[in-house]
Each structure stands twice: as structure tokens, then as C-alpha cells.
Amino acid sequence: MKINKPDLSPLSRLFPVGWPWSDTLTYAGLGLGVSILAAFALFATRYGRALDALYQWNDSITERVLIPGALVPPFPEVLGPTLLAFGPAALCWVLLPVLLWLYHRRESRSDYLMRRLPQRWELARRCLAGPVLLLACTLLAAGILFGLLFLWYQTATPAGHFPPDVWAMTGGYGNAGM
Amino acid sequence: MLECKAVSKTYLTGSKALDWVDLSVGPGEIVGLFGENGAGKTTLMKCILGLLRHGGAVTLDGEPVTPKNIARLSFATCEHSYFPALTAGAHRGFYRDHFPKFREKRFHALMDFFQLPMNKAVRSFSTGQRNQFEVILALSQGADYILMDEPFAGNDVFNREDFYKVLLGILEPTETVLLSTHLLEEVQHFIGRAVLLHRGRVAGDVTTLELEEQGRSLMDFVKETYQYRADRVIRALNDLTDKEE
Numbered sequence: 129m130k131i132n133k134p135d136l137s138p139l140s141r142l143f144p145v146g147w148p149w150s151d152t153l154t155y156a157g158l159g160l161g162v163s164i165l166a167a168f169a170l171f172a173t174r175y176g177r178a179l180d181a182l183y184q185w186n187d188s189i190t191e192r193v194l195i196p197g198a199l200v201p202p203f204p205e206v207l208g209p210t211l212l213a214f215g216p217a218a219l220c221w222v223l224l225p226v227l228l229w230l231y232h233r234r235e236s237r238s239d240y241l242m243r244r245l246p247q248r249w250e251l252a253r254r255c256l257a258g259p260v261l262l263l264a265c266t267l268l269a270a271g272i273l274f275g276l277l278f279l280w281y282q283t284a285t286p287a288g289h290f291p292p293d294v295w296a297m298t299g300g301y302g303n304a305g306m
Numbered sequence: 307m308l309e310c311k312a313v314s315k316t317y318l319t320g321s322k323a324l325d326w327v328d329l330s331v332g333p334g335e336i337v338g339l340f341g342e343n344g345a346g347k348t349t350l351m352k353c354i355l356g357l358l359r360h361g362g363a364v365t366l367d368g369e370p371v372t373p374k375n376i377a378r379l380s381f382a383t384c385e386h387s388y389f390p391a392l393t394a395g396a397h398r399g400f401y402r403d404h405f406p407k408f409r410e411k412r413f414h415a416l417m418d419f420f421q422l423p424m425n426k427a428v429r430s431f432s433t434g435q436r437n438q439f440e441v442i443l444a445l446s447q448g449a450d451y452i453l454m455d456e457p458f459a460g461n462d463v464f465n466r467e468d469f470y471k472v473l474l475g476i477l478e479p480t481e482t483v484l485l486s487t488h489l490l491e492e493v494q495h496f497i498g499r500a501v502l503l504h505r506g507r508v509a510g511d512v513t514t515l516e517l518e519e520q521g522r523s524l525m526d527f528v529k530e531t532y533q534y535r536a537d538r539v540i541r542a543l544n545d546l547t548d549k550e551e
Contacts, residue, residue: 202359236386245404248373
């Protein structure tokens, strides 16, 4: 790959000079998408089981009916390790600065040039800014998904079958009549 | 004036690379920095540029070297400091953005002279071309003090000869060059002063004018300073031959 012109995109300034930043963003987007899907699938499975436990089949086995007094587990328990699906992506962004630093020592010592620029923090900025942005995006996506999953939990759980404290961390799952 | 006062550097391994080096280089000087491998030439340059932590002080016109005045120093290193994935044209843009005194005209003139392509990634250049490009960047940055560390390693003799001539032709009177090289005889007519490092210390410092007045060549001066024993090769060969017999 060759880079003919100085890359004027503001995003290029978040990564080392010559670094294939658009590829990085593409992979980051894919990674984030996979994380969201995995987290969603994990939550759907756990929440589906929790909802199933609220029902029983009537004698004719033709319709499900709610078990009186059965409660869905508190939200944190249903959520469980769901958000850990973002862990691999987050870990990548935490480690990326090391890779970006080493990039300045590949084939040449461009770190020498970066370190003698009049802009004192240019090298640190180009090693840290991109990963920090990607980490922030990952945390934001995890936060938004957390909110959406809670909204789903609130709207899909039959009224009267919520635990006394939906944020209780323990004790809900086993007592929900499952 | 670029001044090094009591500059010392000890690596983590405990080896002393520089030991109390005092050196002053004034505007317009072309100084050759010589010494055996491990004498401390590269280390001294890196200390001047602030690339290595060191003892002592390095000042530019009395001020310590900081981001405020670092652009007055440029560096061409045999390790190369360009961006391999970028073309020469993209380097020009980067230098123009970061070094306010970037000499665009000189950059193009040197690129033309060495017939280097503007639109090819530097990693596709030959070794000689890479060295040339590294030096072109250092000369075009717009620095007052140009530090070159073995810049011609890998270039053929004609190439180097041309380069010295061009360099002499383009340098302005206030531009200073500190050139580290082993090619003593090649640069002796190009430099105005020779500084010899030996085991991290300044072992000799002489102007070429003084050498001329004394009727000595640079090589004589270096050999005398290092107390070079001319008979050591013959003695070593004799020893080897005796053992075999």
C-alpha cells in the first residue's frame, strides 16, 4: 500500500502517519457488530428461559398459562455475563496503542521523527487517540445495548411478575418458580 | 551555537556510552564526527536531539532543546526515520505541516537531482535511494543544525561524491552540519573540522585548516590520536603463521 497525499481526513490524525486507519475502522465496526449480536443473542437466550419459567402448559397442552406468583429474575441476573461479549473488542482497543507504538519502529524509526516534532504530544496523540475513541465507542455501544435490553425486559415481562427489586443482584432466579 | 556540556550517557546494561563530552558547534561549521564502532557517535547525536535521556546539558544558543526550538535540528540516520508506507510527495506534505521553515524548493531540487520518484512508497526505494531520501528530508526541513549519522551506508562511491558536491553547493552560510561517518578520506575535503570520539570521550578536535598547516592528513591525525599501531597486522599474521608451523 502506498499513500500518495497527506491524508486530510480528521480521522487519519487519530492514528500514526501511514497507518491503514480506514481498515482499522472497518474491522472495529465489524467487531462491534459481532459484539452487539453476541450480547443480544446471549441475553435473548437467558431472558427467553426466564420468561418460559413463568408459564406452564394447561392440561390440554394447547396453551400456556402464567404461573400465579412466579417472578422473573432481577434484571442484573438475567443480564448475567451478556456485556462481556464486548470484552474482546475492548481488550483489542486497550492493547492497540502498543501496536501503534511498535508500528513506528517497523521498517524504519519514524518514532525518531515523531519525537522531534515541534508538536510535543504528536506521537502520543497518534498512538492513543484512535484506540481511546474506539474504546469509547465500544463502551457507548455497550451502554446503549444495556438500556435497550432493560427496556425489553421492562416491556416484555408480564405485569405482576416482576421481582420486588428488579435491580437486586441475587436471589431472584431461584425464587422465581423456575 | 550548539553546545554539549558534560554530556554523559550510561545504558541500563551499565556500559558508559558517553563520558563527560564537551562540544561546541557554531553556525556555518561542517563538522565530521569520527570514531570506532561504539565510540559514542550515534549516542551523542541522539542525546543532542533528546531521543535519549542523558546527563549534562545540550543547549541551542543558550536554551535547552525543547519542542520550542527542536525544529532547528534535523536528523538523517542510517536507521531511517521516514514513513515507509508514504510516498515522497506525502512526506513533503507532512514536513510542510509540521516544520514551518520547510524548504520546498530545495526538496524538489534534490529529488530531481537524485531522480527519486515522488509517487512511489518509500519502502519500494532501493537502499541507496532510501539513504538519499533520508538526507533530502533532513536538508529540506529548514533546520539550522543538520545532524547526519552514517547517512551514506549502502550508497556507491559516485553517489556519495555527487552528494558532497551538491551539499557544499546548497548549504547556506548559517547552516551547520554534524556528520558522523567512517569514510574519513572521502569527507576530509568537505568538512572544516574533525572531532574524534574514543570510548565515549572527545579524543581529538581539530580544524582541517590546522591539519593543512601542519601538513598532516585527516587519516594521519586519526591514527595518531588513536595511537594506531601500523605493525599490528604484520605481527598478528606472524603470530598466526608461527602457530601453524
